[in-house]
Amino acid sequence: MSGIKTLGQFIIEKQADFSYAKGELSRLLRDIGIAAKIVNREVNKAGLVDILGDAGTVNIQGEGQKKLDIFANTQFISALTSGGECCIVATEEEDEFVPIDSPVSKNAKYIVCIDPLDGSSNIDVNVAVGTIFSIYRRKSTDGMATIADVLQKGTEQVAAGYVIYGSSTMLVYTTGKGVNGFTLDPSIGEFCLSHPDLKMPEDGSIYSINEGNYVHFPKGVKKYIKYAQVHDAATNRPYTSRYIGSMVADIHRNLIKGGIYIYPTTASSPNGKLRLLYECNPMAFIVEQAGGFASDGFKRILEIEPVELHQRSSIFIGSKKMVRMAEQMMTEFALEAGAINM
Ligand code: AHM
Numbered sequence: 001m002s003g004i005k006t007l008g009q010f011i012i013e014k015q016a017d018f019s020y021a022k023g024e025l026s027r028l029l030r031d032i033g034i035a036a037k038i039v040n041r042e043v044n045k046a047g048l049v050d051i052l053g054d055a056g057t058v059n060i061q062g063e064g065q066k067k068l069d070i071f072a073n074t075q076f077i078s079a080l081t082s083g084g085e086c087c088i089v090a091t092e093e094e095d096e097f098v099p100i101d102s103p104v105s106k107n108a109k110y111i112v113c114i115d116p117l118d119g120s121s122n123i124d125v126n127v128a129v130g131t132i133f134s135i136y137r138r139k140s141t142d143g144m145a146t147i148a149d150v151l152q153k154g155t156e157q158v159a160a161g162y163v164i165y166g167s168s169t170m171l172v173y174t175t176g177k178g179v180n181g182f183t184l185d186p187s188i189g190e191f192c193l194s195h196p197d198l199k200m201p202e203d204g205s206i207y208s209i210n211e212g213n214y215v216h217f218p219k220g221v222k223k224y225i226k227y228a229q230v231h232d233a234a235t236n237r238p239y240t241s242r243y244i245g246s247m248v249a250d251i252h253r254n255l256i257k258g259g260i261y262i263y264p265t266t267a268s269s270p271n272g273k274l275r276l277l278y279e280c281n282p283m284a285f286i287v288e289q290a291g292g293f294a295s296d297g298f299k300r301i302l303e304i305e306p307v308e309l310h311q312r313s314s315i316f317i318g319s320k321k322m323v324r325m326a327e328q329m330m331t332e333f334a335l336e337a338g339a340i341n342m
């Protein structure tokens with residue numbers, strides 16, 4: 001075991017860095033790690049048992065729920081309920097936020113926003129899926145926590161992370177002091193530190209976008225795609241196109257190799273497809289902590305004021321130089337169309 005550092009050991013070691021409620025945040029992260037291991041176990045044997053496929057219900061966004069989505073949702077809510085550090089869970093799978101009112105969570109200080117199983121359309125076909133989570137401090141000081149405690153800007157996150165259930169399972173998280181990645185060692189059942197202080201390359205040559213929607217993209221995105229495809233040896237173009245269709249997996253790869261992930265507005269999703277609270281904010285926090293950047297095309301994701309639980313946003317996220325270039329093209333067309341003033 002010498003040289004191995006488990007997630008639990010690492011969290012305790014870094015606890016001194018937290019400016020607030022040290023033990024509580026550590027326990028919350030530990031609870032999430034435990035639920036992730038249970039979900040991992042089920043995802044891994046999904047082909048063997050009858051938990052694949054549609055559960056026949058539809059979530060608040062009108063999207064079919066896969067059975068494993070429901071399983072993951074239940075696991076995370078139950079881990080956060082029994083852990084006692086969380087007073088509200090807001091999850092992509094539930095219409096309303098879930099208040100936690102148990103004797104152990106009376107003085108709970110934290111709000112968790114979670115996408116329990118992201119990329120769920122990939123479950124049936126053995127392609128990587130993920131969990132994304134985001135932690136906020138409760139703002140209100142008495143009574144039950146309310147929706148106002150949940151609707152905080154991304155800049156207010158105290159921690160965020162994702163789990164990728166891929167060819168190996170990893171948990172990557174930040175508490176605002178850099179990003180660290182842990183790989184699950186199935187032989188000991190522990191997440192072990194494998195990617196300390198992850199840094200995203202400032203520039204890259206991978207672009208990730210569902211190009212099938214090209215016809216519906218804003219002009220700035222179309223221009224960026226064309227730019228990505230032009231030959232220019234000096235800037236390493238044409239770029240490589242890589243799109244898995246699981247945000248966690250696409251961003252994880254780009255975080256390590258350098259690249260940009262874009263989910264813009266389209267005709268069918270005029271406000272973008274991805275959710276600000278469960279997907280965009282946590283991934284933006286992680287990517288920025290690794291040295292990258294995340295924008296909705298015009299402004300920083302983390303500074304968007306949320307007004308509703310299931311709010312969506314377009315997102316351009318990844319290596320700083322690539323995101324800035326895409327933003328520049330978005331702005332150019334918006335100015336031309338008179339949609340924005342500068
Ligand atoms: P989900 O939360 O319903 O799984 O949707 C989110 C996923 C992202 O992981 C992924 O990047 C995107 O939706 C793929 O969408 P599309 O199939 O439209 O390209």
Ligand code: MG
Pocket residue numbers: 092115117118119279
């Ligand atoms: Mg999702």
